Amino acid sequence: MNKELFDYPKQDASGATCIAQAWAKVPESLSKEEKSQTIQAIKSELQKQNAVLVAHYYVDGDIQDLAWETGGMVADSLEMARFGKNHPAQKLIVAGVKFMGESAKILSPEKTVLMPDLDATCSLDLGCPSDDFEKFCDAHPDREVVVYANTSAAVKARADWMVTSSCALAIAHHLHQQGKKILWAPDRHLGRYIQDQTGADMLLWEGHCIVHDEFKAIELETLKKKHPEALILVHPESPEHVVELADVVGSTSAMIKAVVEGTAQEYIVATDKGILHRMRQLAPGKTLIEAPTAGNSATCKSCAHCPWMAMNGLKGILHCLTHQSGEILIDSSISQDASRCIERMLKFTADHPDLLAKAQHGFVKNIGAA
Template sequence: MSSTVSTPISFDYPLQDSAGLTCTAQAWAKVPPHLAGPEKAAVIERIKQLLIEKDAALVAHYYVDGDIQDLALATGGFVADSLEMARFGKNHSAKNLIVAGVRFMGETAKILSPEKRIFMPDLEATCSLDLGCDTNDFAKFRAQYPDRVVVVYANTSAAVKAQADWMVTSSCALAIVHQLKVEGKKILWAPDRHLGRYIQEQTGADMLLWNGACIVHDEFKAAELEILKAAHPNAQILVHPESPQAVVDLADVVGSTSAMIKAVVEGTAAEYIVATDKGILHRMRQLAPNKKLIEAPTAGNSATCKSCAHCPWMAMNGLQGILDCLENASGEIFVDEPIRTQALGCIERMLDFTANHPDLLAKAQHGFVKNIGAA
């Protein structure tokens, strides 16, 4: 199968924001204090009571605090990747949905369920990929290539999704792009260049890439990962495809958060080096308590933090924020028309595809072999 070289384009925000700011310092400054002891127990019990009284459900991403993940599961909510979060919110009967994650996840829930009230613990919890894909600049980029199918990653604003033909998550991106390639479509991709390059090399699709990156996954270091692997020669290396190519090339398994968890639970290795946000380790340890999990390095030995892979915006989700949603109706998400309706099509198209092709989803790639197609 022939491969088309992916071409990054000129819109590049090295600091992840079209205004030239990362906002990460502000994000870390807003991380809520970790509750403990009787205070934490009291807040959790109050949240449980209010979830029932308010006809609300709590859905949490794998990257948020472990206490929030546990609370979601204990109250009939859900802990998942962004694809399954979208499905859950759409199908759940609750009138109110609390989304513990980052803003694009809350927006997606509102787009799919306009009749529900959607709340988030902190509305300022965003994403570097979202910040780095400005709506107006993306429109200019898209206008240059009217013959291409527009595929955007879930980590984008509602306004960017409103310009897309397809939304994808890391669980279904390979399968959907592969299908588009089979249909002879040329693709315009945004915003993560690492994930776009990975998909392009796996499928051989003709793709033009926006030049964005996740501030967490972009920091993994191949040289340090090789050193860690030498110290743990029998460990399997699990890598999220938002990571740089040199890191992906070292992986035993490349996949979405769901696929990585599945690889640990079903794998036969005793040790796993995990190259994604460290929040996922909480759920991995619960589901595979006998496996040893090692955080992949994001810095060299001289750094104060050898592995600091945690999203500052995901860290802004706290138990007190959830309580505020329920007690004070704070953090409500709104998506104005016609943006909501325009964005709905690309999301529903993804959900329809994944519902009809469940066998193609969340299957990790073993090793890095170009042009093998969707797995």
């Protein structure tokens, strides 16, 4: 099993070589009256412009609620894009980070896709520049190129497959069964987890999510002692020793499902704390506890909340609607190439529901054994 890591000095949005110092513009706080007025104005513009709002689980709760109230959707990145593709609206407002807007545009090239702030990005995306990734792929032509959804359209255009955390394990298992070697990018933690679960020969790009990378096993163990009956839910972008402590390892959707359908009363949640809003709505009688990061030693300034997701604000949504700002534009050749790896993933998930369900069930080990 090849555990070689491709070392790349990742960059943050300011151009520095340390993503630990990722910055973000904080939306202005609104009074109760201002918030109400802004929400009403957004509802009016959405209806007037035949637009729909889709939001990620990690954005502000007010935005999530607004998406549901106006006939939109709150979901993970792929479901956001698929919903937008199938919705009759000709304009999509994407509250999330840039790669999510790009995915929506790739699947709906004929629609206008707007975002509240185009500077809202992702450390995984920033840490995998397309030019360097192209060289990496060219150096290993014998490998199937598999990229995570948290990448740019240009990186997806170079890939054979795009995957999400919901289907990555199943697709890697499938490729391994076919005897194929994998070039994986960009999250090293998710790549290592899939590699360990499937036994696949994977060459890993050295990237990480600045939020999930800050969860620490020693802090989690201490918290578990205080809540011995709590189940631990961990996103697979987290470090290895954190994943090892989990009762359930899975995507945002899988973690929400675990809380809603689980019989436990308490849950320790190791992912972006924005997800707690939806969890509390769907499981109001259960206790949700934020998993600890490294406390004062943490390099990430987000405190278990993505600083770029936090850039999405109500005023920003209204501004992009009234000024038609923040439009996602992708070169047609890149969009066409990127669409192939996404459509390939969608076809696989449609054709292999049993394998997908098995892999999604808490990311149980040794999925190929049964």
